[in-house]
Amino acid sequence: MKLEITCTRAEANHTQLLNCQTTIQNLDNGFQQMTKLLSIAGNDVRLKILFLLNMENELCPCDIADILEMSMPAISQHLRKIKDAGFIASRREGQTLYYSLVKSETQILNTIFTSIESLKKSA
Amino acid sequence: MKLEITCTRAEANHTQLLNCQTTIQNLDNGFQQMTKLLSIAGNDVRLKILFLLNMENELCPCDIADILEMSMPAISQHLRKIKDAGFIASRREGQTLYYSLVKSETQILNTIFTSIESLKKSA
DNA sequence: TTATTATTTAAGCAATTTATTAAATATAAA
DNA sequence: TTTATATTTAATAAATTGCTTAAATAATAA
DSSP states (O other), X not given: OOOOOOOOOTTOOHHHHHHHHHHHHHTHHHHHHHHHHHHHHXXXXXXXXXXXXXXXXXXOHXXXXXXXXXXXXXXXXXXXXXXXXXXXXXXXXXXXXXXXXOGGGOHHHHHXXXXXXXXXXXX | OOOOOOOOOXXXXXXXXXXXXXXXXXXXXXXXXXXXXHHXXXXXXXXXXXXHHHHHSOBOHHHHHHXXXXXXXXXXXXXXXXXXXXXXXXXXXXXXXXXXXXXXGOHHHHHHHHHHHHHHHTO
């Protein structure tokens, strides 16, 4: 495992830096998966969609569009992105599609939702 | 609080939708702050920087550039973005700037870091 | 079949992101 | 003062994001 040192300050501990590099590389899978979740949730609209699905169990695109006062295509495209990432699933009932959280993939979101609620207090 | 209903399906419970809208609006401050954190952390490079700062307590831009094998300006611009958001701080020691996490603002990240580490197992 | 409703998809576009390269600061050393 | 090192800033440019509008599906109702 190579480590190109560009910084010449004495304090730079090459062993420390190499160790950091190894750790980051070993956790590559974790970083990839977590970045996927956070980049999905790191958008105002999508975070609200995820929160709402957690709160209401399932909602159709139309409900979400009404609640967030946004257009259907805008919501639909966010839903598609979240679904492609595997964090929500849909079931059809007639013309209506119901979206819901894939619980096994979204455990970390519970911490985030709780935190959002607690941030209210300090407002 | 108005609610424009665009969906005509019978199951759509207007009270439920209005309640959702109220909840989302009441938590506006929480959503804003959480979106800020998640949009910062929802980038591969920045998530790794935050993880490294948590692991090593403080690092200079040069260390981070070496570890992640990226250019100094690229790292510097990520650091600036994280710092502008208030999640890291810096102290100067001669020519070197040391960056570290602002603990009070990054508690939620601990859950995320733990999760990254545990995702390794299932790889 | 035709019309209506729920939803998605596609095309286009403005705004944002993230890297690169080159130039500017800031501190320390010769 | 001149030079070197650590870092930031600025100017681009390519890629991505997230909306809009219009068209395409899919299921239901008339």
